Amino acid sequence: MSYLTHSVVLINVCRRIHVVSLDWFRALRDVIVGSLRDSWLPFPVDKSICTKWREGLSFDSDSGTILYTSCLYQLAPVIERAVAELERFGVTKGGALARLTAIGARFLGRALLRPSDEDVDRANRIIRNIYGMLRALGVRFGVLDNEPYSGALLYELGFVNEFADYARSVYKVLRDNNVSEIITIDPHTQYTLEKLYPRYVPEFNIKVRSYLDYLDSNKVKVRLSEFTIHDSCLYARYLNKYDLIRGLLRGKADIKEDPVITGRDTSHCCGGPIESTYPEIAGRVASNRVRELVRLSRNIVTQCPICYVNLRRGIKLSVVEANLFDIAEVIEVGGS
Amino acid sequence: MYCGFCEFACPTFNALRSRSYGPRGRVNLIKTLIEDGFGQGRDVKIDAGVINSIMTCLHCAACDTQCPAGIKIADAIHSFKAIILQAMLK
Numbered sequence: 449m450s451y452l453t454h455s456v457v458l459i460n461v462c463r464r465i466h467v468v469s470l471d472w473f474r475a476l477r478d479v480i481v482g483s484l485r486d487s488w489l490p491f492p493v494d495k496s497i498c499t500k501w502r503e504g505l506s507f508d509s510d511s512g513t514i515l516y517t518s519c520l521y522q523l524a525p526v527i528e529r530a531v532a533e534l535e536r537f538g539v540t541k542g543g544a545l546a547r548l549t550a551i552g553a554r555f556l557g558r559a560l561l562r563p564s565d566e567d568v569d570r571a572n573r574i575i576r577n578i579y580g581m582l583r584a585l586g587v588r589f590g591v592l593d594n595e596p597y598s599g600a601l602l603y604e605l606g607f608v609n610e611f612a613d614y615a616r617s618v619y620k621v622l623r624d625n626n627v628s629e630i631i632t633i634d635p636h637t638q639y640t641l642e643k644l645y646p647r648y649v650p651e652f653n654i655k656v657r658s659y660l661d662y663l664d665s666n667k668v669k670v671r672l673s674e675f676t677i678h679d680s681c682l683y684a685r686y687l688n689k690y691d692l693i694r695g696l697l698r699g700k701a702d703i704k705e706d707p708v709i710t711g712r713d714t715s716h717c718c719g720g721p722i723e724s725t726y727p728e729i730a731g732r733v734a735s736n737r738v739r740e741l742v743r744l745s746r747n748i749v750t751q752c753p754i755c756y757v758n759l760r761r762g763i764k765l766s767v768v769e770a771n772l773f774d775i776a777e778v779i780e781v782g783g784s
Numbered sequence: 785m786y787c788g789f790c791e792f793a794c795p796t797f798n799a800l801r802s803r804s805y806g807p808r809g810r811v812n813l814i815k816t817l818i819e820d821g822f823g824q825g826r827d828v829k830i831d832a833g834v835i836n837s838i839m840t841c842l843h844c845a846a847c848d849t850q851c852p853a854g855i856k857i858a859d860a861i862h863s864f865k866a867i868i869l870q871a872m873l874k
């Protein structure tokens with residue numbers, strides 16, 4: 449038996465539970481590409497959710513630096529909701545259910561999706577806290593009136609050509625708005641702009657930094673007394689932020705760490721990258737991760753909105769008690 | 785490509801306890817598919833099981849940190865994902 453055949457046999461044993469058809473990838477691609485073309489967002493959401501956090505705040509419109517949310521904190525709960533709906537109808541599965549893919553695509557492509565008010569409020573609080581910390585540190589920045597999504601999801605799903613086309617159009621928006629520096633607030637956007645845009649848009653010459661890079665650890669206070677950390681794989685293993693994050697937190701709270709569970713090399717993923725294609729497997733990965741983390745602490749601090757929604761699902765699925773926070777909910781800069 | 789040190793770090797391997805859902809299984813599948821000419825114009829049939837094995841990788845790169853040979857496993861799998869999608873969703 450060749451290795452390939454052997455592997456197929458092994459996989460077929462499991463097929464009952466998680467076969468997905470490529471039709472679903474095709475449907476998802478078409479929805480995302482169409483939505484990006486129509487609205488610069490990957491799903492047909494109510495666009496006001498992306499800018500609501502700005503209400504009542506002032507910006508330096510003459511600055512070449514922008515605070516760029518890519519709408520990810522606001523969109524993450526939308527993706528979570530859409531996936532839960534689609535999973536309920538079985539559209540992410542193949543075989544006899546393949547015809548439902550078309551229904552799923554129509555659902556995702558036409559319905560105007562909206563997160564719960566609670567999720568919108570939470571995303572806004574997080575972004576406003578990031579805004580406040582940067583302002584307290586004297587950082588000057590503006591925002592784009594019509595902020596485009598980064599395109600990260602296309603790349604992560606494997607649609608590299610579609611991503612490259614889209615990245616070029618986003619770069620044009622940034623260039624037309626005279627953007628010289630971008631402050632990101634999540635790891636997916638940071639990775640996409642810092643590592644992928646220069647690869648796929650050769651003329652891309654904009655400096656990209658995470659808001660975490662601006663924070664002065666001497667001025668950062670931690671509001672939670674005891675917790676463990678769930679690292680974003682991108683921050684820890686692709687973007688070298690593991691020590692930076694600990695530098696902001698250590699000595700200011702009782703941080704429960706373990707060399708393997710919260711280690712830079714070995715900490716497990718939340719399952720997020722396959723939540724929209726293999727939600728069942730993503731759920732198992734998230735449940736495992738939550739069970740590991742609660743061995744250290746019931747308070748889990750994340751750094752990424754995608755990790756947050758996936759671990760939230762993991763908590764539900766594994767029926768454990770845990771409190772989830774984003775790092776921007778537990779830190780502040782004196783007076784922010 | 786045979787030691788399997790990478791498997792303990794892999795979240796999907798741990799979740800599913802199947803070698804096909806771990807880095808070693810994925811890399812070996814990719815190697816076989818490339819040797820068979822997949823993505824190079826040759827008509828190579830791959831079934832849903834093989835697709836699932838590759839497409840469920842999280843690109844978390846935990847495997848990369850364990851590989852004594854320094855193989856960029858996560859990148860290789862991501863590149864192959866793109867090849868599968870390009871070849872099969874024309």
Ligand code: SF4
Nearest residue numbers: 794841842844845847
């Ligand atoms: S990158 Fe893929 S193969 Fe490697 S550990 Fe993560 S999920 Fe497993």
